[in-house]
Amino acid sequence: MKHPIELKINGDIYSLAVDPWRTLNEVLREDLHLTGTKLGCGSGDCGACTVLVDGRSVSSCLTLALEVQGKEIQTVEGLAPSGDTLHPIQEAFVEKGAIQCGFCTSGMEMSAAYLLSQNSSPTEQEIREGLSGHLCRCTGYIQIVDAISDAAQKMKQS
Amino acid sequence: MEQFSIVGKDVPRNDAVAKARGAAVYTDDMTLPGMLFGKILRSPVPHARIINIDTSKAKALPGVKSVITGKDIPKVKYGNWRLFADTQDEYALAMDKVRFIGDEVAAVAAVDKETAQEAVELIDVEYEELEGLYDVDATTKEGAPAIHDYCPGNVSVNRKIEYGDVEKGFGESDYIREDTFEVHAVSHAYLEPCSALAQLDLDGRITLWTSTQVPYIVQCLLASTLGMRENDVRVVKPFVGGGFGGKMELRTWEFCAAFMSKQTGRPVKFTLSREEEFLTGRRRHPMTLHSKVGFKKDGTLVAKDLRIVLDGGAYNAMGPTATFLCGNFGAMLYRYPNYRFHGQHAYTNKPPASAMRGFGAPQSLYASEIQMNMAAEALGIDPVEMRLKNAQVSGDKIPDVATISSCGFKESIEAVARMSDWKRRRKELKPGQGIGIGCYSFISGGVFNWFNTQYPFSAAEVRAFSDGTVHLLSMASDIGQGCDTAMKQMLAEELGLQMKDIRITTADTATTPQADLGAWGSRVTLMVGNAVLDAARKIKEQLFGALSARLNANVVYEMECKNGMVQPKGRPKKAIPFGDVVAMVQKSKRGEPLIAHGYYTPRDKGLVTPAFGFGAQIALVEVDRETGKVEVEQMWTAHDCGTVINPKGVEGQLAGSIQMGLGYALSEQFVMQDGKTLNTNFLDYKMPTAMDMPPSAVEHIDTYEPEGPLGAKECGEGLASPTAPAISDAVYHATGYRCKDLPITPEKILNSMEEGA
Numbered sequence: 001m002k003h004p005i006e007l008k009i010n011g012d013i014y015s016l017a018v019d020p021w022r023t024l025n026e027v028l029r030e031d032l033h034l035t036g037t038k039l040g041c042g043s044g045d046c047g048a049c050t051v052l053v054d055g056r057s058v059s060s061c062l063t064l065a066l067e068v069q070g071k072e073i074q075t076v077e078g079l080a081p082s083g084d085t086l087h088p089i090q091e092a093f094v095e096k097g098a099i100q101c102g103f104c105t106s107g108m109e110m111s112a113a114y115l116l117s118q119n120s121s122p123t124e125q126e127i128r129e130g131l132s133g134h135l136c137r138c139t140g141y142i143q144i145v146d147a148i149s150d151a152a153q154k155m156k157q158s
Numbered sequence: 159m160e161q162f163s164i165v166g167k168d169v170p171r172n173d174a175v176a177k178a179r180g181a182a183v184y185t186d187d188m189t190l191p192g193m194l195f196g197k198i199l200r201s202p203v204p205h206a207r208i209i210n211i212d213t214s215k216a217k218a219l220p221g222v223k224s225v226i227t228g229k230d231i232p233k234v235k236y237g238n239w240r241l242f243a244d245t246q247d248e249y250a251l252a253m254d255k256v257r258f259i260g261d262e263v264a265a266v267a268a269v270d271k272e273t274a275q276e277a278v279e280l281i282d283v284e285y286e287e288l289e290g291l292y293d294v295d296a297t298t299k300e301g302a303p304a305i306h307d308y309c310p311g312n313v314s315v316n317r318k319i320e321y322g323d324v325e326k327g328f329g330e331s332d333y334i335r336e337d338t339f340e341v342h343a344v345s346h347a348y349l350e351p352c353s354a355l356a357q358l359d360l361d362g363r364i365t366l367w368t369s370t371q372v373p374y375i376v377q378c379l380l381a382s383t384l385g386m387r388e389n390d391v392r393v394v395k396p397f398v399g400g401g402f403g404g405k406m407e408l409r410t411w412e413f414c415a416a417f418m419s420k421q422t423g424r425p426v427k428f429t430l431s432r433e434e435e436f437l438t439g440r441r442r443h444p445m446t447l448h449s450k451v452g453f454k455k456d457g458t459l460v461a462k463d464l465r466i467v468l469d470g471g472a473y474n475a476m477g478p479t480a481t482f483l484c485g486n487f488g489a490m491l492y493r494y495p496n497y498r499f500h501g502q503h504a505y506t507n508k509p510p511a512s513a514m515r516g517f518g519a520p521q522s523l524y525a526s527e528i529q530m531n532m533a534a535e536a537l538g539i540d541p542v543e544m545r546l547k548n549a550q551v552s553g554d555k556i557p558d559v560a561t562i563s564s565c566g567f568k569e570s571i572e573a574v575a576r577m578s579d580w581k582r583r584r585k586e587l588k589p590g591q592g593i594g595i596g597c598y599s600f601i602s603g604g605v606f607n608w609f610n611t612q613y614p615f616s617a618a619e620v621r622a623f624s625d626g627t628v629h630l631l632s633m634a635s636d637i638g639q640g641c642d643t644a645m646k647q648m649l650a651e652e653l654g655l656q657m658k659d660i661r662i663t664t665a666d667t668a669t670t671p672q673a674d675l676g677a678w679g680s681r682v683t684l685m686v687g688n689a690v691l692d693a694a695r696k697i698k699e700q701l702f703g704a705l706s707a708r709l710n711a712n713v714v715y716e717m718e719c720k721n722g723m724v725q726p727k728g729r730p731k732k733a734i735p736f737g738d739v740v741a742m743v744q745k746s747k748r749g750e751p752l753i754a755h756g757y758y759t760p761r762d763k764g765l766v767t768p769a770f771g772f773g774a775q776i777a778l779v780e781v782d783r784e785t786g787k788v789e790v791e792q793m794w795t796a797h798d799c800g801t802v803i804n805p806k807g808v809e810g811q812l813a814g815s816i817q818m819g820l821g822y823a824l825s826e827q828f829v830m831q832d833g834k835t836l837n838t839n840f841l842d843y844k845m846p847t848a849m850d851m852p853p854s855a856v857e858h859i860d861t862y863e864p865e866g867p868l869g870a871k872e873c874g875e876g877l878a879s880p881t882a883p884a885i886s887d888a889v890y891h892a893t894g895y896r897c898k899d900l901p902i903t904p905e906k907i908l909n910s911m912e913e914g915a
Contacts, residue, residue: 035187036180038399040349041432045840048349076180090178094170097806100814101638102177103184103349103399131848135840137347137400138638140813141848143806 005069009034010078018065025049025060028075036076036106040135047134050107051075057114076106079113088158089113089151096147100138108134112148120156124149165651165868168806172643172662173397173636182397185353185369186429193355194223196414196428197274199264199281200438201256204292204507204833205305206285208254208263215280216266221273224418224426225281227264228253231417236379238407239478241610245314247306248473250383250413256285257305257472258509259834260438265414267426290507290833294446294467297504305472305505314470315478315503319485321557322496327461331452335533338448339525340899343441343469344826346514347845350399353429356415364416365392365668371401371637372676375609377667379408380416391416395665398637402818403513404440405637406678407475436838441828442514443480444469447525449488457539459548461496464488466522468503468511475512477503479608483518483601486766489556490599491526491567492548497556507833513678515818516878519600524900527596527883532896541595541887542575545774550599560764564871566798566859567772571597573796573857578776587891590781591791594887597774600876601767602866603681605760613673614757616685620649620693622701622752624744626722626737628653629661633674634686636664639874640807641682647803648687648867652694654719655736671755680872683803684769685758687867693756700752704742705734768865771872773797775880777852779888783911786904788824788889790852797877798859801869805858811874812856819881820846827901 002017009032018027028034028051037060040048044059051060052074079087086094089112099105108131115122115130122130127148131141176182213225228251237246252263264281268274291297291305297312304310328334354368364386370376373393381391398405411428418426430439445468452461466484470477485499534541552565574595575581583593603615619631630649636642646660664670674686701724702717709732711717716727725733734742743752760768778792793816802808825844829836837843862869886897895902895910 029187030189033189035183038184038350039186040351041840043432043839043841046349046432080179086175086178090175093178094174097168097171097810099171099174099177100640100810101349101400102173102182102397103638105177106180109178128848128851135347135349135845135847137349137402137817137845138814139810140815140817140854141851142813142854143810145848 003066005066007069007073009073010075020066022065023061024063024065024068027065028060034075034077038103038106040103047111048104048107050110052110052114055117057111076109079109088154092147092151096143096150098139098143098147104134104136108144116152116155121152162651164647165801165803169643169647169657169804171640172646184350184397184399185355185367188355188367190357190425193425193427194267194269194422195271195274196265196267196411196418196426197278198262198411199278201259201261201263203256203285203287204259204290205288206256207288208252208256209284209286211264212282213264216277219273219277219280221269222266222277223422224267225264225277227251232383232385234383236383236408237474238375238476239608241608245474245478250410258507260509261472262410267418267422292506292508292833294469294504294506297506305507312505313502314474314505315481317481317485317501319499324461324463324496324498327496328452331460332455333533333537334450334452335529336450337529337898338446341445341521341524342900343444343511343828344822345436345439345441345843346402346404348400348402348404351430351432351435352405352409352411354412354415355425355427356419357425358419358423363390364420365394366412366416367394367396368412369398369405370395371406371635371678373635373665373667374633374673375676376408376412380412383413384416392668395635401637402515403517403678406513406676433838436843437835438509440475440510440512443511443521445521449525449529451529451533453533453537457537457544457547459492459494462494463498466501469506470503471506471508471510473510475510477511480518484522486559487519487522488526491550491597493550493554515875517679519598519879520822520882523598523879524883528886531887542571542580545571545597558765560766563769563865564800564861564863565772566861569859570772570774570796570798573859574774574776574794577855577857578794580776590783590892592888592890592892593776593778594884594891595774595776596880596883598876598879600771600872601679602684602769602771602872603767604679605763605767606765609675611673611675614759616674616689616758617671618686618689618693618756619671620697620754622697622740624737624741626735627659627661628655631663631670632686633667633670634664634682635677637677640804644683644803644807645686645690649690649694651868652691654721680875683870684866687870688758689756691867692758693754696754696756697752700743701739704746705739708742769863769871771799771876773876773880775884777884777888779885779892781889781892781907786907788902790820790885793852793854796857796859798861799873800861800863800866800871802858803870808873809856812877813854815877816854816881817846817851818878820850823882823885824902
């Protein structure tokens with residue numbers, strides 16, 4: 001039986017009816033076509049599906065849609081302040097070469113947003129720890145760590 | 159050295175903003191009206207005859223629109239080695255036999271994923287199980303059952319290379335060593351699982367969007383398996399989340415999506431799960447390498463005899479190429495005056511191995527490099543000196559195989575030795591610390607036309623407009639490595655334009671110029687780059703003609719495109735904006751647009767490649783003598799990729815290679831039991847994370863490749879090779895454990911230390 005729910009995503013309210021077993025990832029991607037959030041493994045191991053729920057980073061593939069009713073959900077689509085500007089984290093990812101195939105990017109950015117909300121001046125080691133739940137096969141992580149460090153500085157200045 | 163204005167600069171990727179915003183659309187992100195969801199039924203047994211398949215219950219399930227088995231599809235075999243039809247050994251769905259756990263038996267398309275899954279579970283397959291053969295010794299022994307009827311003995315490819323006189327060479331050697339190495343399978347582990355979406359067009363043709371490295375190859379093979387004409391099939395590559403060689407063939411789900419969309423009239427999408435990727439996915443070839451090398455007392459190489467058996471799994475896939483390349487790489491890096499190679503590709507009842515970053519080089523060079531270090535130790539020569547003594551240089555010929563054009567190998571070795579302070583550091587190691595070296599060479603695209611393409615190897619179209627913009631079209635496939643950006647940089651450089659002036663359209667077989675063989679073998683920068691420059695130069699000729707007429711210029715004047723202008727060389731006062739000169743050409747042809755095509759096909763470039771990249775890497779490790787855990791403390795790399803087109807792009811390739819090399823050396827492996835892959839998730843398949851990456855220093859060796867566009871050559875794959883031997887050698891110096899069977903695990907280190915004690 002489908003359950004009626006309301007989800008608040010990137011500030012918008014969506015009224016939906018979902019089967020109780022469907023994950024937040026499925027609802028985001030398949031029902032709402034918010035496809036910036038990826039699905040890399042479906043078992044919470046790769047981090048590509050990371051979104052923020054009430055400001056905390058979670059694996060959307062392991063989160064049931066019903067669990068997050070009434071909570072503030074933020075996806076990569078809600079990261080930039082507008083359609084023609086970028087969030088400082090996104091800007092840094094672009095400038096530092098932190099993006100190759102791009103499939104891990106949105107998850108990395110969301111975890112970076114969470115990390116920087118908790119710690120505005122992380123050390124390199126803290127950034128690496130903050131990314132340890134994410135896998136990337138292209139970049140060797142180095143430019144991603146660089147980008148987050150750069151974003152932290154830019155965000156502090158502004 | 160040539161001065162460039164855009165080439166060599168850190169231009170952000172063409173697609174970086176879209177990817178940063180989550181706006182880049184990958185295949186599984188696409189949904190079409192009325193779309194059906196596909197699911198594949200796979201064999202649970204490693205080797206069996208199919209006695210019967212009952213699909214009646216699945217077909218009766220509400221919401222199921224199509225169920226197909228081998229009986230329903232054209233009986234057409236496919237495989238990438240189209241030049242040799244007898245190597246094509248796959249059907250999209252099993253006809254009468256399954257050959258590995260995961261072999262595709264049937265497919266379902268239904269209105270939603272849940273129904274498709276349920277329907278797959280309702281298909282009854284009756285198997286008559288056959289003996290499973292899981293290693294090359296078992297499949298190649300006398301009397302072993304044939305995995306493919308056409309191939310008794312189970313060896314599907316034999317490749318031999320021989321030059322000089324190997325036996326005479328060994329006779330003249332002062333020191334001979336013979337070793338056997340075992341290297342293991344690893345996963346490409348691209349983050350984007352494979353996905354394909356097909357739609358029946360209004361006119362009965364097929365469009366397929368697919369996560370692929372090779373749209374043109376998929377187009378051709380899909381057409382032949384569907385029984386359609388090549389150009390009635392359109393293949394489009396959307397954004398692709400990595401490939402590393404794992405997405406360079408026609409695959410079952412691509413066929414099934416297309417076939418079922420024809421059958422149902424509705425779009426059909428298949429997306430694999432990560433479990434399917436690990437359980438059944440392509441992987442790097444495990445190999446057994448027997449290598450005998452002979453040296454003079456002073457360390458000079460005299461002869462090498464290399465015998466390799468590749469464990470190909472159940473189908474050829476890209477195995478024939480891997481077999482060829484292993485032999486070529488075995489003769490690379492050093493001067494082997496006498497060389498003999500015999501490579502055999504054997505079938506086993508395991509998931510097929512195929513191309514993976516390095517394409518035979520990581521395996522072949524692991525053996526070469528470790529033996530080099532062992533020989534250096536035995537002869538009492540510094541491994542760096544030993545390499546410098548034997549290193550290939552520009553102009554060296556490998557008979558019948560290749561001539562080395564640009565070569566920064568010696569410089570690379572010298573640079574890493576200097577960067578790491580090799581001589582001093584080797585003497586001052588702490589207990590448990592070790593330092594080791596590994597080197598590589600790699601191709602910049604292959605010249606052997608195994609696909610039997612009827613088109614140039616690469617093509618580009620450039621359209622120039624009077625508003626000062628140009629449009630670059632090419633079938634080249636950016637799968638994350640960044641070739642779209644590199645192509646644009648080269649075009650901007652050649653035409654004196656900015657990145658923002660160039661629109662790019664790529665990898666659509668119906669709209670981009672015929673053809674391109676795809677993204678593999680580090681071929682794109684060199685081959686597509688040359689095609690782009692060819693087109694750009696044809697555009698320039700026309701612009702120069704028009705300008706010459708306008709200025710009534712002396713015919714001996716050279717012209718140039720610079721800073722958005724066209725001008726007689728060095729005479730900016732006479733410059734006219736690029737777009738205005740385009741308008742002049744266009745007017746002179748009464749409106750005909752200014753369009754040029756460029757092509758590249760390697761001809762008379764030997765048997766392997768037009769150009770080789772080179773490099774050397776040194777690893778410093780510390781091994782915990784209690785637990786056997788290896789910590790890589792630092793990597794130093796020096797490499798020669800010719801002109802660096804995009805420094806951040808090159809550094810990204812390099813860092814990514816180290817991540818993969820680290821995994822290959824230390825942590826990644828498939829755990830197999832009776833043909834079954836047991837570790838089918840990222841928790842159990844241990845890929846290095848950000849926590850595992852060592853600090854790394856890099857130096858680019860300055861060379862200019864005459865065969866390459868603006869002097870460029872490969873940089874994406876060669877570096878997949880040196881990391882494992884460098885770490886392995888460092889571990890040896892730290893512990894005394896000499897790894898001849900990858901990966902290096904704490905267990906192996908501790909066992910060896912115990913034996914040594």
